[in-house]
Amino acid sequence: MRQPDSAADRPDRLARLFDGTKVMVTCGAGGVGKTTVAAALGLAAVAAAQRRVLVLTVDPARRLATALGLQGVGDSATEVNRAVLNRAGWSSRGVLHVAMLDMKQSWDDLIRRHAPDAATAAAILANPLYQNLTSTFVRSHDYIAAERLHDLTTSGDWDLVVVDTPPSRSALDFLDAPSRMADFFASRLLRWLIAPYRSRLVGAASRPFITVADRVLGAQFLADIAEFFLLFQGMYDGFVRRARAVEQSLREPTTRFVLVTTAEPLPSREAARFAGELAVREFSLGAVVVNRLLAESLRSPAGAQAATWLARNADEVGLALHPWADPTASSRVIADVAASYQAFRKVAAGEALAERSLTDIAPALFRVPRLGREISDIEAVADIARHLMA
Amino acid sequence: MPRSLLDRRLLFVSGKGGTGKTTVAAGLAMLAAEEGRRVLACEIDAKGDLALCLGLSPGRAVGFEPVVVAPRLATMAMDTEASLSEYLRLHLRIPFVRGLGPLARTFDFVADAAPGVREILTVGKLAWEVRERRYDLVVVDAPASGHVVSLLAAPSALRALVPLGPIRQQTGWVGDLLADHSVTGLVVVAVPEEMAVTEAADLVARVRRETSVDVAAVAVNRVLPELFTHAEEAVFDSLHATKPHGRLRELAGPGVDDVFSAGRLAMELRRTGAAQITALGRLLTGETLLYLPEVFDADGGAGLARYLAERLGEEL
Numbered sequence: 274m275r276q277p278d279s280a281a282d283r284p285d286r287l288a289r290l291f292d293g294t295k296v297m298v299t300c301g302a303g304g305v306g307k308t309t310v311a312a313a314l315g316l317a318a319v320a321a322a323q324r325r326v327l328v329l330t331v332d333p334a335r336r337l338a339t340a341l342g343l344q345g346v347g348d349s350a351t352e353v354n355r356a357v358l359n360r361a362g363w364s365s366r367g368v369l370h371v372a373m374l375d376m377k378q379s380w381d382d383l384i385r386r387h388a389p390d391a392a393t394a395a396a397i398l399a400n401p402l403y404q405n406l407t408s409t410f411v412r413s414h415d416y417i418a419a420e421r422l423h424d425l426t427t428s429g430d431w432d433l434v435v436v437d438t439p440p441s442r443s444a445l446d447f448l449d450a451p452s453r454m455a456d457f458f459a460s461r462l463l464r465w466l467i468a469p470y471r472s473r474l475v476g477a478a479s480r481p482f483i484t485v486a487d488r489v490l491g492a493q494f495l496a497d498i499a500e501f502f503l504l505f506q507g508m509y510d511g512f513v514r515r516a517r518a519v520e521q522s523l524r525e526p527t528t529r530f531v532l533v534t535t536a537e538p539l540p541s542r543e544a545a546r547f548a549g550e551l552a553v554r555e556f557s558l559g560a561v562v563v564n565r566l567l568a569e570s571l572r573s574p575a576g577a578q579a580a581t582w583l584a585r586n587a588d589e590v591g592l593a594l595h596p597w598a599d600p601t602a603s604s605r606v607i608a609d610v611a612a613s614y615q616a617f618r619k620v621a622a623g624e625a626l627a628e629r630s631l632t633d634i635a636p637a638l639f640r641v642p643r644l645g646r647e648i649s650d651i652e653a654v655a656d657i658a659r660h661l662m663a
Numbered sequence: 664m665p666r667s668l669l670d671r672r673l674l675f676v677s678g679k680g681g682t683g684k685t686t687v688a689a690g691l692a693m694l695a696a697e698e699g700r701r702v703l704a705c706e707i708d709a710k711g712d713l714a715l716c717l718g719l720s721p722g723r724a725v726g727f728e729p730v731v732v733a734p735r736l737a738t739m740a741m742d743t744e745a746s747l748s749e750y751l752r753l754h755l756r757i758p759f760v761r762g763l764g765p766l767a768r769t770f771d772f773v774a775d776a777a778p779g780v781r782e783i784l785t786v787g788k789l790a791w792e793v794r795e796r797r798y799d800l801v802v803v804d805a806p807a808s809g810h811v812v813s814l815l816a817a818p819s820a821l822r823a824l825v826p827l828g829p830i831r832q833q834t835g836w837v838g839d840l841l842a843d844h845s846v847t848g849l850v851v852v853a854v855p856e857e858m859a860v861t862e863a864a865d866l867v868a869r870v871r872r873e874t875s876v877d878v879a880a881v882a883v884n885r886v887l888p889e890l891f892t893h894a895e896e897a898v899f900d901s902l903h904a905t906k907p908h909g910r911l912r913e914l915a916g917p918g919v920d921d922v923f924s925a926g927r928l929a930m931e932l933r934r935t936g937a938a939q940i941t942a943l944g945r946l947l948t949g950e951t952l953l954y955l956p957e958v959f960d961a962d963g964g965a966g967l968a969r970y971l972a973e974r975l976g977e978e979l
Contacts, residue, residue, distance in 0.1 A: 302680060304680035304681020539685070567928075568924065570921035570922075570924040573921045574918075575918030576922055577918070578915075578916055579916050579918030579919045593910060593914060594902065594907050596906075597901060597906060597907040597910075598898050598902060598907065602898045609891060609895070613925070613929045614921075614922045619960060620959055645932060646935060647856065647857040
């Protein structure tokens with residue numbers, strides 16, 4: 274079992290995580306704070322070094338988006354206002370930009386860039402299936418996020434891109450999206466789909482599919498799908514190439530995944546599962562961030578002792594506090610505070626267990642406490658960044 | 664009025680990720696079963712968490728075939744390919760060989776390329792279980808807010824996309840069932856935190872606007888108990904002064920500092936939580952609100968779901 278990092282190691286761990294990293298991907302279940310951790314990593318990355326850093330977020334909370342200067346910005350990178358950073362007490366040696374991934378715009382740009390001509394591009398953009406696919410279809414979000422990431426990291430504009438993964442049903446969808454896309458466009462099945470519409474001859478092999486699809490979905494729908502993919506003809510190879518390049522860049526040693534989780538039972542189980550999936554796919558897990566932890570004060574043996582004693586002796590304590598407070602009131606307060614401590618302590622104990630098992634799978638484990646307030650401004654994100662750097 | 668929640672036949676449970684949808688869904692299912700109903704609890708994103716919350720051991724896999732976990736309570740995990748296979752077999756009498764050969768992979772690709780296909784196969788299966796009346800109530804551990812709307816809107820979306828064909832005719836009744844407020848309802852789960860509250864309000868608005876499904880209730884989960892009254896708060900504050908605090912340390916040891924610091928955190932959490940609950944009430948006036956307490960137990964899973972079932976019984 275891995276030993277937890279010693280106190281001496283700590284300030285260096287984040288530096289080591291950034292060292293040699295060009296892409297940092299925050300991943301994890303919904304609701305664990307991926308977006309705020311991604312933003313905090315961005316802040317931390319510009320604090321110590323003269324890096325040009327971009328934080329690419331998807332679907333951030335509205336107030337956080339405003340705080341980071343993202344409102345109405347769309348897809349293009351915007352520098353985080355230096356005055357705002359200074360007010361939050363954050364000094365940065367580097368330059369921090371943020372961008373919010375606009376799915377529809379990213380897909381449209383991709384089509385325009387790679388269509389053989391303007392007419393084809395226009396036809397695709399106007400196709401109702403395309404519009405449906407790119408706006409509501411979640412898997413396409415995963416693919417385009419990976420695609421856009423590849424774009425940004427190969428542009429040479431950034432030393433580090435921190436990217437927050439889309440809120441997929443499974444965090445794995447983001448990882449698998451490029452290869453799924455490549456497989457689909459490279460497959461013979463796609464040709465089967467459109468074969469009847471290219472030639473009158475329906476091959477024996479595709480007949481069963483056409484029968485089922487025709488009866489289940491109706492001929493018009495099939496024709497719509499076929500027309501859609503016919504438009505893509507000539508772009509297939511490009512798609513396959515790009516998708517494979519994107520997937521390859523996710524595997525580079527300069528790409529590190531940061532798994533964000535809380536220490537609660539279900540999310541930490543999912544985190545462990547996810548770490549295994551990363552390993553299977555040969556992606557590099559750089560760190561685990563355990564977020565929203567209860568305070569250290571809830572883990573101290575002295576605290577436990579005091580709480581137990583206070584709970585048992587609340588009445589006597591009330592009397593002993595007599596000159597400074599009413600005995601009845603203070604004994605109740607003492608009893609309540611002790612009981613509350615004991616209740617929260619149980620949760621903290623569970624968190625400590627989860628942390629220990631996460632330490633086993635993490636090259637580095639970062640702990641972020643639960644802040645008593647919402648994360649809706651730069652100050653709060655800066656707080657989190659300080660904890661990561663501690 | 665809340666009573667009617669469990670008298671419906673199909674309940675979807677959704678909300679922001681991390682708010683406890685799965686445990687609330689499990690709690691509702693357990694409560695309904697204990698009250699004598701035959702219940703099917705279905706997990707849409709087959710992660711195995713619902714099964715755990717219902718008391719199955721971690722190694723036990725649950726698939727498309729329902730597994731009985733308690734008297735009158737069964738659970739299953741959605742599998743859209745299996746759903747299609749069942750549909751073809753039962754309704755169109757076409758054998759569909761699963762997992763083998765090009766047809767299975769083709770399904771995967773078409774289902775990915777054609778939005779709504781997976782969703783209609785999901786709600787179709789759920790609606791079919793309701794119609795078959797093998798269960799009195801189907802409780803669905805649905806995807807998080809961002810994805811559940813497309814699930815609930817699937818019948819109408821499909822109508823728009825597939826103008827003709829047998830599947831369109833065959834799914835009209837699915838849309839009707841979802842739109843029937845005495846049959847189908849959505850329970851939105853939130854926690855007393857800003858993002859969850861905002862997302863819950865957004866979800867309710869979207870469901871109203873884009874689907875015909877009734878929002879049956881909003882469950883505010885993980886509500887912290889009140890630590891102090893205002894008067895007691897003042898007393899607590901006064902005990903921080905040097906003399907009384909020193910006396911406490913003499914009596915109980917230096918750990919008193921930790922106890923008090925944790926007390927301040929608990930107060931702060933309760934205060935911000937209460938403000939969020941008020942905000943939620945304002946955003947969602949007229950909705951049925953259920954309040955579920957925070958549970959200070961390390962185990963999560965089945966014990967938690969059981970506890971929620973009892974609390975839900977009190978709320979409903």
